[in-house]
Amino acid sequence: MRLIAVAAVVGSLLAAAPASSGCQGSSTWTQCDVSNSGTTVDISAGSSNPGSNAPSTPSQDSPGRQSPQQPGTTPAPEDCGPLGCRGNYSVVVIPDVTLADLASFRPAAPRLTGQPTGFGIAGMPANLVAAASVQSIPGTVLDWDVTVRFTPVAFEFTHGDGTTAVHTTGGATWEQLGQPQFSPTTTSHVYRERGTYTVAVAVSYAAAVDFGNGTWRPVPGYVTATSGGYEVQVLEARTALVDKTCIEDPNGPGC
Numbered sequence: 001m002r003l004i005a006v007a008a009v010v011g012s013l014l015a016a017a018p019a020s021s022g023c024q025g026s027s028t029w030t031q032c033d034v035s036n037s038g039t040t041v042d043i044s045a046g047s048s049n050p051g052s053n054a055p056s057t058p059s060q061d062s063p064g065r066q067s068p069q070q071p072g073t074t075p076a077p078e079d080c081g082p083l084g085c086r087g088n089y090s091v092v093v094i095p096d097v098t099l100a101d102l103a104s105f106r107p108a109a110p111r112l113t114g115q116p117t118g119f120g121i122a123g124m125p126a127n128l129v130a131a132a133s134v135q136s137i138p139g140t141v142l143d144w145d146v147t148v149r150f151t152p153v154a155f156e157f158t159h160g161d162g163t164t165a166v167h168t169t170g171g172a173t174w175e176q177l178g179q180p181q182f183s184p185t186t187t188s189h190v191y192r193e194r195g196t197y198t199v200a201v202a203v204s205y206a207a208a209v210d211f212g213n214g215t216w217r218p219v220p221g222y223v224t225a226t227s228g229g230y231e232v233q234v235l236e237a238r239t240a241l242v243d244k245t246c247i248e249d250p251n252g253p254g255c
Contacts, residue, residue, distance in 0.1 A: 032044070032045045032141075032211075036207065038222075038223065038224060039223060039225070041207045041219055042103070042104050043102070043104075043105070043148075044101065044102045044103075045101050045141045046101075102141075103139045103140065103141050103146065105139060105148035105150075106137075106225070107135050107137075107203075108225065109225050109226065109228070110131060110132040110170065110203045110226075111130065111132075112128070112199065112200065112201050113128075113131075113230065114126055114127060114129065114230060115127040115173060115181070116181070118233060119233050119234075120191050120235070121182065121234070121236070121237045122191055122194050122234050122235065122236050122237070123191075123237075124237070125182055125183065125185065125189065125190050126188060126189055126190070126191060127174060127187070127188045128159075128188065128189060128199060128201075129173055130201040130227065132170055132205075132225075134149065134150065136150075145212040146210070146211055146212065147210045148207060148208070148209050148219075149207065149208045149210070150205035150206070150223060151207075152204070152205055153168070153205065153206050153222070154167070154168060155170050155201055155202075155204075156201065156202045157187060157199065158201070158202070159189050159191075159199055160198045161192075161197055165187075167186055170187065170203075171186055171187030171188075172186075191232070191234040194234050195233075195234055196231055196232070197231070198229040198230070198232075199230045199231070199232055200228070200229055201226070202224050202225070202226045202227075203224065203225050203226075204222040204223070204224050205222060205224070206218070207223050
């Protein structure tokens with residue numbers, strides 16, 4: 001009976017522990033640890049309930065044992081049981097109960113494409129366009145609602161030819177900009193030689209956490225998400241001076 005009582009008390013402590021979490025609605029991250037690994041925001045929280053030593057109800061008779069001693073007498077050792085005695089009461093020891101929880105939040109990888117799609121012309125701008133937006137990712141820590149918001153602040157393009165460039169925008173298509181093909185843009189790149197190049201973009205996000213009260217708290221540092229490889233086949237464009245158009249001479253050079 002005493003062991004059952006202990007289990008019931010411990011179970012009630014576990015159920016009530018999330019209410020003591022300092023994350024919820026506090027002005028500081030008491031009992032919380034918010035860390036930035038560079039690729040994820042990790043939120044860990046703990047709640048500890050101290051145990052106690054308290055006398056239980058008087059011990060019950062059991063076969064083969066003597067009844068509890070009357071007050072004022074010294075109980076026989078065999079009446080105490082494994083948890084010890086205080087007078088003619090058995091002592092119930094409730095251990096410290098600690099809850100811990102961890103949630104990780106990761107922004108989605110950016111999307112990368114280019115114009116002309118999959119191709120470029122040596123010596124002419126190839127337009128590279130990365131798509132990344134503000135993301136709010138919900139979760140729970142110790143049963144409390146948590147939301148992490150990622151806001152893109154920098155785009156680092158790796159062009160595959162040994163060069164990189166950092167921009168505050170992911171760029172836009174020629175159509176969106178109202179520009180003709182092969183016009184230079186903020187994120188375009190000129191390849192000097194023909195070949196196949198693998199392009200990637202790494203987006204740096206500023207992160208903030210809301211513990212359910214509408215207050216966003218910034219997370220130090222940046223979280224980075226990288227796109228998959230986007231291949232650009234760079235060709236050479238050769239020109240020739242001819243005296244007739246292809247309409248005038250369908251069999252002419254380049255027709």
